[in-house]
Each structure stands twice: as structure tokens, then as C-alpha cells.
Amino acid sequence: MTYHPQTRATRISAPVPEGGTPVSVPLHQSSIYAFDDHTALATAMAGPEGDFAYSAYSSPTTRALENVMADLEGGAAALATASGMAAISTVLQSILRQGDHVVAQKALYGGAFAALRDLVERWGIEISYVGGEDPAEVEAAIRPTTRILYLETIANPTGHVSDLPALAAVARSAGLVTVVDNTFATPMLCRPLEHGADVVVHSATKYLGGHHDVVGGVAVFADVDRYRAAWAQATRLGSTADPFSSWLVLRGVKTLPLRVRQQCDNSLRVARRLAAHPAVAAVHHPGLPDHPSHDRASRFLSGYGGTLAFDVRGGVDAAHAFMRALRLVLVAGSLGGTETVVMHPATTSHRTLDAHELRAAGIGQGLVRVSFGIEHHEDLWADIEQALDSATA
Numbered sequence: 001m002t003y004h005p006q007t008r009a010t011r012i013s014a015p016v017p018e019g020g021t022p023v024s025v026p027l028h029q030s031s032i033y034a035f036d037d038h039t040a041l042a043t044a045m046a047g048p049e050g051d052f053a054y055s056a057y058s059s060p061t062t063r064a065l066e067n068v069m070a071d072l073e074g075g076a077a078a079l080a081t082a083s084g085m086a087a088i089s090t091v092l093q094s095i096l097r098q099g100d101h102v103v104a105q106k107a108l109y110g111g112a113f114a115a116l117r118d119l120v121e122r123w124g125i126e127i128s129y130v131g132g133e134d135p136a137e138v139e140a141a142i143r144p145t146t147r148i149l150y151l152e153t154i155a156n157p158t159g160h161v162s163d164l165p166a167l168a169a170v171a172r173s174a175g176l177v178t179v180v181d182n183t184f185a186t187p188m189l190c191r192p193l194e195h196g197a198d199v200v201v202h203s204a205t206k207y208l209g210g211h212h213d214v215v216g217g218v219a220v221f222a223d224v225d226r227y228r229a230a231w232a233q234a235t236r237l238g239s240t241a242d243p244f245s246s247w248l249v250l251r252g253v254k255t256l257p258l259r260v261r262q263q264c265d266n267s268l269r270v271a272r273r274l275a276a277h278p279a280v281a282a283v284h285h286p287g288l289p290d291h292p293s294h295d296r297a298s299r300f301l302s303g304y305g306g307t308l309a310f311d312v313r314g315g316v317d318a319a320h321a322f323m324r325a326l327r328l329v330l331v332a333g334s335l336g337g338t339e340t341v342v343m344h345p346a347t348t349s350h351r352t353l354d355a356h357e358l359r360a361a362g363i364g365q366g367l368v369r370v371s372f373g374i375e376h377h378e379d380l381w382a383d384i385e386q387a388l389d390s391a392t393a
Contacts, residue, residue: 027247028052028060048077048231055243057235062246065218068253069208072187073200075220077227079234080241080249084183084203085111086234087217091199092116092148094226094233095177098123101145103176105132105162106360107155110350112181113357116150129360132162133296135170142174149176153192154184154301157309157345157369158284158362161293165300168196177226183207183336188260189303193222199230204249206336207306210259214248216241259338259374263306266340266372270381271308277385279318279392281311281366307335307371309345314392316365319344321391323368328375328383335371340380342370 003011033052035041044053052059058066066078081087088111096102096119104116106129119125128141132151149171151162168178179199180192186207192200202208204216221227234240241249271285286297287304297304312318323331323342332341333348343349345363353361372380 025061025064025247025250027243028055029243030059031055048079048228056238056240057231058240059243059246061243061250062241065241065246065250065253068250069187069202069218069220072191072253073182073220074187074191074193075200075222076224078218078220079227079230080204080246081217081219081234081239082241082245083215083239084201084205084217085115086237086239087201087203087219088112088181089115090230090234090237090239091179091201091219092119093237094230095147096123096125097147099125099145100147101126101128101143102148102150103128103130103138103141103146103171104148104150105130105152105155105160107132107158107160107362108150108152109156109181109183110345110352112150112152113350113361114352117352132160132167133292135163135166138167138170139174142170142176146174146176149178150181151178151197152181152184153190154286154297154305154307156184156349157307157367159286159291159293159297159305159308160362161286161297161301163296164190164192164197165195168192172196184305184307185301185303186256186260188257189264189301189305193220195300198222199226204252205334207260207263208252208256208336209249210252210256210337211248212332212334212337212339214245214252216245216249218249260303260306262374263336263372264303266375266377266380267306267308267370268304269377270370270372270384273381274308274310274384277388279313279388281313284309284311284362284367307369309367309369311364311366312368312388312391314366316344316346318391319366319368322387325387325390326383327386328379329370329387335369337371338373340370340373340375342368345369 044051070078285308
């Protein structure tokens with residue numbers, strides 16, 4: 001049958017590669033997929049493991065990202081989301097019910113803290129905060145209604161490292177789900193599932209994407225049933241990842257080991273120099289021997305991370321003056337990309353915390369966070385040093 005031009009223009013067939021195989025995962029930028037009959041479509045839309053039907057549920061490109069992240073973290077399945085906060089919120093809401101209780105470490109990303117606070121206000125969830133070093137403290141905090149232990153592998157921004165294996169063991173014995181934000185460590189430095197965690201979340205915007213050009217998130221599950229529950233919640237919330245964002249994160253994952261190695265090296269080199277600078281009151285980097293988490297970090301991390309924080313003598317005014325004086329390092333939010341960036345957590349990432357909560361998290365007004373890129377460490381130090389000298393002259 002011969003169709004009119006208006007009809008033929010809408011029916012463009014994509015060639016199927018023969019002979020050669022694409023080296024890069026193809027971008028499947030289609031929101032829907034057509035089937036020969038309705039039964040096949042209905043079956044495809046019924047769950048996460050079937051054929052692709054609707055990219056709000058999954059797509060071939062997104063599935064490729066989920067598969068590689070499940071492999072890198074050693075999980076049974078993964079769910080790609082629209083952002084790191086989407087991953088956190090989806091996981092929390094797929095597990096918690098009204099009146100449940102959560103045990104969480106005090107040193108948390110400000111967005112995670114805000115999400116937990118929102119659950120308290122909307123759902124009547126109760127939260128107990130712990131230091132993260134003492135299993136007995138976690139055990140004492142557990143109630144009959146406790147459902148989740150929430151931790152960060154390397155805490156944002158202070159570099160606090162909880163005793164993940166010991167705390168996860170306590171949680172498991174009590175029947176809790178241990179959720180660990182592994183954004184700062186990435187699976188290159190730690191695989192929390194191997195230490196007893198049940199769910200790992202990432203802001204893929206950071207190290208996984210790695211180029212400051214995509215927003216995304218990933219949750220990896222040790223248990224397939226928990227993954228299915230999170231997928232169902234993600235489709236209800238509309239928090240799944242789109243194909244193009246997944247494709248950008250996939251491109252970043254290819255160079256993740258190389259970038260993380262360079263970023264960790266830059267961070268540790270500069271941390272050692274900062275510790276000796278008279279304008280710096282304290283350096284928060286788990287790679288330094290005097291950091292409270294150094295022994296724990298050395299025990300179960302294969303590196304200390306590419307981000308550090310330090311307190312500038314003189315408080316908030318000196319911290320702001322330092323950032324204004326930078327020439328190479330960028331003043332910007334987020335982290336984990338190829339460019340080194342700096343920010344003031346108390347007024348940005350952790351702005352929703354009050355003074356008491358900031359103190360509990362170890363965040364002072366003079367604290368700045370530096371996320372290292374892949375530039376040469378000598379160039380970075382020269383810029384940081386001149387900015388410190390200028391700010392405290």
C-alpha cells in the first residue's frame with residue numbers, strides 16, 4: 001500500500017547494525033515502543049524486567065546504565081533516577097510507612113537531611129541521629145518501629161566515615177534496611193553491599209557523570225524484591241531517569257576509575273599542604289592521620305575521596321574572601337566533575353539546617369568545601385594558596 005507523504009514522513013525505520021557493533025551504548029531517545037498486539041504491550045508495562053514500552057518506566061539506554069551500576073556495586077539490580085535526591089526519596093518512600101522510625105548519622109548531605117525532615121512533618125516519621133562510630137549507640141537507638149539505618153560512606157562535607165560493617169551488622173540483626181549514600185566514595189573506593197548494606201544510592205550528577213553536564217541518580221539493591229518496590233514507587237513519583245541523561249552518565253562511567261584516581265590524588269596532596277597553612281584552622285580529610293575517621297577509612301576504603309573541607313581562620317567573612325580571591329578554582333555547587341569547585345556549605349548545600357544542626361554535623365561558618373577535578377595539583381595549590389594569603393592578609 002502506498003501512503004501519502006504526510007504519513008510516510010512519520011514512519012522512519014532505524015537501520016539495524018549488521019557486521020559492526022556500536023562501541024558506545026546507543027541513545028534510544030524514544031518515549032514509547034510499539035508492539036504487534038495489546039497483550040504484549042500490557043505485559044511489558046507490568047513490571048521492570050520485561051520488554052521496553054515506555055521510557056518513564058525504563059529504556060534500553062537507561063537499562064544499560066542500571067546494569068553497569070549493579071555490576072560495579074555488586075548488586076542484584078539497579079534503578080536509575082532523575083537526580084540523586086530522586087534516588088534517596090524513592091528508596092525512603094518505598095520502605096517507610098506512617099509512624100515508622102529511622103536511625104541516621106548526624107553528618108549528612110543537606111538535601112538528605114531536608115528529605116528526612118519532610119518525612120517527619122508529612123508522614124509522622126521519627127528520626128534518631130547517631131554519631132556513626134559506635135555500634136552500641138545504634139543498637140540503643142533502635143525501636144520496634146525502626147525500619148532504616150541511613151549512612152553515608154564518606155560524609156558530605158566533613159569526610160566522616162562511619163563504621164559501616166559494624167553498624168550494618170547491628171541493623172541486619174534487628175531486621176532493618178541499611179541504606180548507604182556512596183556518592184563521595186563511588187564503587188571505585190567502596191562497595192557498601194559487600195559490607196552489609198542493603199541499598200546503595202548515588203547522585204550520578206557527581207562522580208559517575210563526572211563532567212558537570214548531567215543531573216541523575218542511581219539506587220542499587222542487594223534484593224530484587226526491594227528493587228521492584230522502589231521501581232513501582234519511582235513510576236508513581238515520576239522519578240525515573242530519561243534516556244539522554246542515562247546516556248551522559250554512561251559516558252562518564254567509562255572514565256570513572258581514571259578520574260577518581262586523579263581526584264583522590266589531588267585532594268590528598270592539597271589536604272597535606274592546607275594542614276600546614278597558618279590561615280587554616282582545621283582540615284577535614286579522612287586521608288590525614290589526625291582525622292577522626294582515618295583508621296576506619298583506611299580499613300575499608302581503597303582511597304580517601306576527591307573532596308575535602310577546611311575551616312578558614314576568621315570565620316564566614318574570611319571564607320567568603322577566600323572564595324572571591326580564587327582564579328582557577330570555580331565557585332559553584334555540586335562536585336565530582338573534571339573541574340575543581342568550591343562552595344560554602346552552611347549557606348548552600350546545608351542551608352536548611354539551623355545553627356544547632358550545623359554544629360551537630362560539624363559544619364562551621366568558616367568551613368569551605370573543595371571538590372577536586374583532574375587539573376594538575378600544583379596549579380590548584382598555587383591558586384588556593386594565593387587566595388588564602390589574600391583573604392587573611
